[in-house]
Amino acid sequence: MSIGRFRGGFCVYWRQDGKRRRYQLEARTRAEAEPEALDVYRRETLTERRAKDLVKDIWAAYINDLGERPTAKTMHYTGKAILPHFGEYRPDQITTDLCRAYTRSRIKAQKTQGTVHTELGHLRSALRWAVKERIIDKAPTIERPAKPIPKERYLEKQEVAALIGAASAPHIALAIHLLFATAGRVGAILDLTWDRVDFERGVINLRLSDAKTRKGRAIVPMNNSVRAALQTARDAALSDYVIEYAGGPVKSIRKGFENALSRTSLDNVTLHTIRHSAAVAMVSNGIPIEKVGQYLGHSNLAITYQTYARYAPDHLSDAANVLDFAPFRKTL
Template sequence: MSEWRIKLYRGKYAAVRSVNGATERYSLRTADYAEAQRRLIDFQLQPEGELVRDLMAVYLADKRKTAIRWKDLDGAWKQAEPTFGHLRPDQITRDLCRKYRDMRYAQGRKPATVRKELETVRAGMFFSKSGRAAIFELPPQPKPKERFLTKEEARQLVKAARPFPHIRAFIVLSLTTAARQSALLELTWDRVDFKRGRISLSLGDDLDETRKRRAEVPINRRARLYLEALYRARTCDYVIEWGGHRVLSVKKGFKAACDRAGLEGVTPHILRHSAASWMAMARVPMLDISKYLGHTDIMVTARRYAKVHPDYLRQAADALEW
């Protein structure tokens, strides 16, 4: 292992050394050589393995074993690493988080995206005791989207998706099961019980505890019609398939169907939101809606959907009659 030395890299100085024939490089984040020398001294005083990038490496390695959407975490850290990676945890401050937020906003990123990136860094630091000296400030949580489909819009969307059978199947099953996109795309035929009239959205494996909870839901009339047709035409184990293979994403096909139907501001997740809203407007009890959605806390359901219930605050309003 060689000693650290200063080397110019892409217009800025970096601390560089050779370890077992491989080069390690950490940016000193300055183009001034004298300042780089001072920063190199500070850098060498830091304990090995205590930089933010080292702690994040441990956290992400663990998440690759347990998290379904670990690639999202990797992507978030890829954006945040140039700002935070070379620091010690105690050098992460509210002011630095604000600077990062403003920089990402200037790059055109949405508050929800920036919040997710900072949440990823925060989770990585709190994963280790040595990372808990970091202090974070996150952009405010974005307001939930209020958009949901009317049943007429849903019929238009299904009709527009006829050229894309897998997209049409996804739309219908989303609206009849209120399942999350990931749960439907992972659904296999062994968890569709036509005899009992039930669909188990849970995978039933060792990772179930790390996922958002998934429910077992009844098969209604419309869902059964589509499922029976899909079962007769099946060419693989997955319910949502295309060309004999599991569908990994419906993003492009779903957008094409929305464009054909003339619907704006509609995403795949809005189908789940629409299904829950329809149940609330039909006066389905909040507890039943909560179980259908797989929520672990009925208050989560009530905060989102109670306001579309026809009787929302009606008793309170009636009490004010005089």
């Protein structure tokens, strides 16, 4: 879509099916022409876009809009499951039965309920984006299986130490150490560069200046043990990345992490378990929820309270005391 001059005013024009379409605008200035042109373009092409905009088209457009954000890569992988089932449908054709059929097929393929919940959540996000961009008028209801109850598995500090000791490669050991010491997500740890490690101030900045990720990241202090580990790694560094291998950045530590797990007696542990364990360790040792939320990079403290308040030593104890009727019992 382009805006041009026409008969002393402005017009909007574009090519459609190999033909050039042009409409004169009422606007008298360029500033007025731009929003009017967008309205005309959307109005005139709406019927055709509704006929052509299948879920697969919206999915591709959404990924393109995400650009270099990590979510774009996630959507690409999720699309391998979603698009064979929903791709050829228009959004208005999606029904509850279609969503339930998808859930059944994924469960039959031995995917977890949590995985299906997430995949359908990505479909919902793409369709809501399409509404926001006025590609469609209304997003259909996407029925998802219930979200699984969060796993209670977390590691004690001695278990984290054992896991670090079981790592066969220095970069895996350092990554696990940083995951626990910063309570950061694995993506933040792999993105970390030395210019954001301030030994003088004693802080680690997990944030990216270009805001490529929507997930909250924090600036956290370094404790003595992680300072020593970082200093050793810095002296041997061959690149700008804190977690490096053969002089370059590391895309994934999953294989190395799983190999370390196999050398320990730990089970039901994932990379995210390390972040969860760090949060539990802070809360259970009396660190205020507000500080823990800041450490985790949560923008909404309600999330921190909902997830971790139950681990606080005195959580609900005052409420329990209110319900104590012992002082009112008569002596028999």
